[in-house]
Amino acid sequence: MRSMFTKNLAAEREATQLALPLGCEAPLALTGIRSIEVDFPVIEISHLAKIESYRKNIYRPAYYIHKWWARRTGATFRAILLGTLLPGNCSPMDFFYRANSFEDAIILDPFMGGGTTIGEALRLGTKVIGVDINPVSWFLVKKIVEPVSSDALEAAFRHLETTAGQDILRLYETTCPECGGPAQAVYTYWVSLVPCRACGEMVPLRKSMILARHMSKPHTGLVTCPECGYPYVSSTLNQSQRCPVCDATFDAHKGFSKRATYVCPACGARDQITRVLRDQSAPPLHAMVAIHFHCARCGKGYKKPDAQDLQTYKHIEEQFEEQQGYLLYPRASIPPGYNTNQMLNYNYRFWFQMFNKRQLLGLSMLLEAILSIEDPNVMEFMLLLFSGLLEFNNMFCSPKGLGTGAVRPTFAHHAFIPAKECLEANLWGVNRSSGGFSTLYRERLRRGKAYAREPVERRLVGGRAVKVPIVGECIESALASSFEDLVSLPDKRVLLLNRSSADLAEIPSQSVDAIITDPPYLGNVMYAELSDFFYVWLRLALRERYPQFSRPSAGRADEAIRNIEQGKDTEFYRATLMAVFRECHRVLKDEGLLVFTFHHGTAEAWDALAQALDEAGFSIRRIWPVHAEMDVGVPILGKQSVTLDAILVCRKQEKAMVGLIEDAVTLAEQVEQETQPLIEMIEKMTVLSKADRRSLSQAVAAMLYTQKRTRLLPSCLAGS
Ligand SMILES: C[S@@+](CC[C@H](N)C(=O)[O-])C[C@H]1O[C@@H](n2cnc3c(N)ncnc32)[C@H](O)[C@@H]1O
Ligand SMILES: [Zn+2]
Ligand SMILES: [Zn+2]
Ligand SMILES: [Zn+2]
Structure with a gap:
């Protein structure tokens, strides 16, 4: 038997004088029944997951240096990992707030996405292999784990501040309407324009006069x-408005566009916006309508763009036109797709058209300066931050609201939605303004890397989340370059592969202790289509460094999703998922667990999952419901979305169980009987929606199918 605890745990235990439950102190090996097969702290973890999902970037900042879609919470994955690593007589909560070191275990995540499993496994001291087909995922997880000195980062930031930072701030110069002195445009409000089909006047696509x-x-x-x-x-939006300048009275709720139609303020004609767009070849134009300025003397305020502001912007456009040939921005076209078609319908043909000319000029200046950073590791960190910045600085960003973070980033939804009312942030940032490079540096990169060096947990005390330092844990590690490296070199604890997990040839058979993951949920998120937004910029810097960035786009071919626009049906999803699970089966030790989270509102998704697991040779042994974030990509069932994840605990299939269920009625009874305890478990915390209950029933039906207790698929359940 191999020891799984290091001196860290012993020291921490001694320091806190907390005794572990009897039987848990003995050296452990990853054989026999695991904790997660016996029990799971459903309520404790759901509470922690809930508070984390509201403030993910504050509670687990290491994973939020850069955008990834549909991330699960770190608390859930810490508990899943502990439940998998600990033997059946131990509870994850007894280890949750301690430093652990399961240093003999090798964990695999074949769909690593934003890197939650990777980071949480490294904290627990395991070795870990992360795989993702998407180059953006690979790059961002690499930077989450790679160590960097905070002094080196700070020095690079200071250098950027005095070079590109100054040039960028010059693009946002304005005058203070109070004192007439120089001021900075912190946020610029724009509205989209389309020409009226009847009279040719430009119609501002404003839903109301409220920005x-x-x-x-x-x-x-x-x-x-x-x-x-x-x-x-105005603090009286519920009443008729009187303009403080010209005395005009108006209804603030009345605008010139409602959903897909516009009403021309000049001639009163009403028409479809898409009809106008069909007549045109270019995306909608934008008009500047308000500036939120900052003056060193007078503070903040709003102003109507004056003649000088319009002139300044015109000069910037001219500067852009003159320098266009030399500027560093992607020229790639937008390929058709499920998400990208919406942009194509608005006549966006190239990725750069999502940005205005000031944004392109500033981004080009910044990227040039980042590329001149000598230390390649520091350069990559600044590049990652730059990539994250793009989401806050394009014309698909809209105002989030007053009294909050100001900029609603592009991927507030898992889609590209052209904004009728846009918010342009100050690209460098003024006084910690929302969406600026200097703000993101402090709030994302610096905070994220500090967390990666010294992660903390939160404990709920009287409804408050209190920080608990976990002395000795660390996410950072040097990257291994091969499986051999990973197992033989003690300081290389992580191997990251950018490839389809349907082929894991470099990982030997029976070499992995556990697989912890979060696969794509049928067609909820089109990762490759969305990630191209970042990829086309990242490749400008990385194409000569890493072969996966030499391609024109992130690559969609083997991505395990359903996407009819890409010719991928549910069968494609099932087959690809199966191919990945089959590789998982090969590399996993016979005693090892495969544990993952899943939810879906349709039986179709559960059928595909059940078949993929079964064909690959896995059966679901246990299901635990946990709170999941409200997922904007989840299909809506009667306006209710799924807010629960099912944690599915799988083992390699053994012999078939007896007592085959042959008809839908008996199946429904059996499913009901086995779902009820799960519902009771989670209803201690929250009231479940119909969609939640259905998703859980489908999970149970999938379990019966993979245990070969029935040949009926989840879709055979009555009411599916
Ligand atoms: C739900 S995300 C994972 C999220 C992640 N667990 C997290 O918390 O951030 C699923 C990932 O699967 C990846 N993926 C899809 N098909 C794949 C394949 N064939 N091989 C490897 N990765 C794949 C996608 O790129 C995506 O990042
Ligand atoms: Zn002033
Ligand atoms: Zn008109
Ligand atoms: Zn007025």
Whole structure:
């Protein structure tokens, strides 16, 4: 038997004088029944997952240096890992707030995405292999784990601040309307324009005269006067407005566009926006409508763009046109797809068209400066931050509201939704403004790497989340370059592969102790389509460094999703998932567990999952329900979405169980009987929606199918 605890745990235990439950102190090996097969702290973890999902970037900042879609919470994965590593007589909660070191275990995540499993496994001291087909995922997880000195980062940031930072700030110069002195445009509000098909006048696609509502005060918002354009904050949105400048009276809720139609303010004609777009070849134009400025003397305020502001912007456009040939920005076209078609319908043909010319000019200046950083590791960190910055600095960003983070980033939804009302942030950032490089440096990169060096946990005390330092844990590790490296070199604890997990040839058979993952959920998120937004920029810097960045796009071919636009049906999803699970079966030790989270509102997804597991030789042994974040990509069932994840605990199949269920009625009875305890478990915390109950029933039906207790698929359940 091999010891799994290091001196760290012993020292921490001694320091805290906390005794572990009897039987848990003995040296452990990853054989026999595991904790997660016996029990799981469903309620404790659901509470922690819930608070984490509200403030993910604050509670687990290491994973939020860069965007990834549909991340699960770290608390859930820490508990899943502990439940898998600990023997049946131990509970994850007894180890949750301790430093652990399961240093003999090798964990694999074949769908690593944003790297939650990778980071959480490294904290527990295991060795870990992370695989993802997407080059952006690979790059961001690599930077989550790679060590960097905070001094070196800080020095590089200071250098950027005095070089590109100064040039970028110059692009946002304006004058303070109070004192006439110099000021900075912190946020610039724009609206989309389309020409009226009847009279040719430009119609601003404004839903109302409210540019941004206050997040906590329902009758407060930023309004512009329809007569004179003056912007002001009104606290009486429920009443008729009187403009403080020109005295015009108006209804702030009345605009010139409603969903897909516009009403021309000049001639009163009403028409479909898409009809206008069909007549055109270019994306909608934008008009600047308000500036949120900052003056060193007078503070913050709003102003109507004056003649000088419009002139300044015109000069920037001219500067862009002159320098265009030399500027560093992607020229790649937007390929058709499920998510990208929406942009193509708005006549966006190239990725760069998502940005205005000031943004392209500033981004190009910044990227040039980042590429000149000598230390390649530091350069890559700044590049990762730059990539994250893109999401906050394009014309698909909209105002989030007053009294909050200001910029709603592009991927607030798992889609590309052209904004009718756009918010342009100050690219460098002023006074910690939302979406600026300097702000993201502090809030994302610096905070994220500090967490990667010294992670903490949260304990709920009287409804408050209290920080608990976990002395001795660390996410950072040097990368192994091969499986041999990973097992033989003590300081190389992580191997990251950028390839389809349907082929894991470099990992020997029976070499992995456990597989912990979160696969794509049928067609919920089109990772490759969305990630191209970042990829086309990242490849400008990385194409000569890493072969996977030499391709024109992230690559979609073997991605395990359903996407009809890409010719991938549910059968494709099932077959690809099966191929990955089959590789998992090969590399996993016979005693090892495969544990993953899943939820879906349709039986189709559960059928595909059940078949993929079964064909690959796995059966689901246990199911645990846990709170999952509200997922914007989840299909809606009667307006209710799934808010629960099912944790599916699988083992390699053994012999078939007896007592075959042959008809749908008996199946429904059996499923009901086995789902009820799961519902009771989680209903101690939350009331389940119909969609939640259905997703859990489907999980149970999938379990019966993979245990070969029935040949009926989850879709045979009545009401599916
Ligand atoms: C749900 S995400 C994982 C999220 C991750 N667990 C987290 O918490 O951030 C699923 C991932 O599977 C990846 N993927 C899809 N098909 C794949 C394949 N054939 N091989 C490897 N990765 C794949 C996608 O790129 C995506 O990052
Ligand atoms: Zn001033
Ligand atoms: Zn008109
Ligand atoms: Zn007015």
